[in-house]
Amino acid sequence: MSAGPLAGWRHVWACVSVAIFGLTHAAWADDKRASLVPPLPEYTQECASCHLAFPPGLLPAASWRRIMDNLPRHYGTDASLDPALTRKLSTWLEAHADTGKRAREQPSDDRITRAVWFVHEHDEVPAATWKLQAVKSPANCSACHTQAEQGDFRERNIRIPR
Amino acid sequence: MRNRFHPSLRAAALAVLVVAVAPAWSAAPSELLQGYAAQAGTATSPQRGEQFFNATHGKEWSCASCHGTVPTQAGKHASTGKPIGALAPSVHAQRFSDAAKVEKWFRRNCNDVLGRDCSAAEKADVMSWLIGLKP
Numbered sequence: 690m691s692a693g694p695l696a697g698w699r700h701v702w703a704c705v706s707v708a709i710f711g712l713t714h715a716a717w718a719d720d721k722r723a724s725l726v727p728p729l730p731e732y733t734q735e736c737a738s739c740h741l742a743f744p745p746g747l748l749p750a751a752s753w754r755r756i757m758d759n760l761p762r763h764y765g766t767d768a769s770l771d772p773a774l775t776r777k778l779s780t781w782l783e784a785h786a787d788t789g790k791r792a793r794e795q796p797s798d799d800r801i802t803r804a805v806w807f808v809h810e811h812d813e814v815p816a817a818t819w820k821l822q823a824v825k826s827p828a829n830c831s832a833c834h835t836q837a838e839q840g841d842f843r844e845r846n847i848r849i850p851r
Numbered sequence: 852m853r854n855r856f857h858p859s860l861r862a863a864a865l866a867v868l869v870v871a872v873a874p875a876w877s878a879a880p881s882e883l884l885q886g887y888a889a890q891a892g893t894a895t896s897p898q899r900g901e902q903f904f905n906a907t908h909g910k911e912w913s914c915a916s917c918h919g920t921v922p923t924q925a926g927k928h929a930s931t932g933k934p935i936g937a938l939a940p941s942v943h944a945q946r947f948s949d950a951a952k953v954e955k956w957f958r959r960n961c962n963d964v965l966g967r968d969c970s971a972a973e974k975a976d977v978m979s980w981l982i983g984l985k986p
Binding site for chain 1: 930932958960962
């Protein structure tokens with residue numbers, strides 16, 4: 690079969706489709722920037738003294754509500770705040786909570802680290818790594834996600850301590 | 852060179868400056884300590900404060916579990932591992948400079964360590980020890 694006038698175009702289209710697939714796939718794989726929402730200053734101030742200011746989009750609103758209703762008994766510590774500030778942070782967290790497909794799951798104990806997606810994303814991390822002094826807890830995102838404080842969980846910014 | 856401002860004007864400017872800066876002074880660690888000591892009505896003891904800080908009080912954690920036994924150095928949260936800045940004001944100037952913040956953390960942390968509020972005397976003892984620590 691001789692190359693018709695459209696053969697060249699077919700080639701161009703093939704390249705374009707590959708390029709489009711490549712770009713969207715790369716964007717999907719690399720879009721682990723959980724918090725593009727600028728954090729409320731009070732949220733960082735009050736919550737990040739003890740742990741990372743977890744991006745609100747990592748839990749559904751119902752989980753945040755239960756967490757904020759129980760601050761005096763917060764995973765083994767008293768994290769109580771005055772009522773006005775508690776309300777303000779609750780409203781902000783619920784407004785920016787996860788609403789996507791993942792939000793159908795309310796992880797057990799309202800822990801981000803118990804969510805099915807979290808366990809799946811971390812299934813290649815060896816058990817010994819979790820026990821390292823520098824890691825200690827799966828809630829210690831910054832131990833490996835070097836840009837976690839900026840809400841950036843991308844693969845390229847992971848450094849697993851030894 | 853002659854000063855352009857009349858002495859009384861300079862005095863007034865100084866007075867304004869003193870008033871403007873006073874709120875920061877009023878929250879100096881030593882003044883907060885005096886407040887707790889006055890409330891306690893007993894003499895404070897840095898030695899007692901050190902013992903209190905390093906001992907457990909019927910629960911799993913002591914103050915030192917998170918703040919370390921040498922509070923001129925950074926501590927580490929006992930469950931999350933997050934670094935906690937040094938508690939000694941000689942190292943970390945913002946420590947004990949904001950009365951509301953100090954009360955908030957005593958309320959939370961005393962509940963975690965003792966399962967109750969700390970008394971004014973206990974707060975004064977611990978603060979007097981921390982304030983006296985040199986870098």
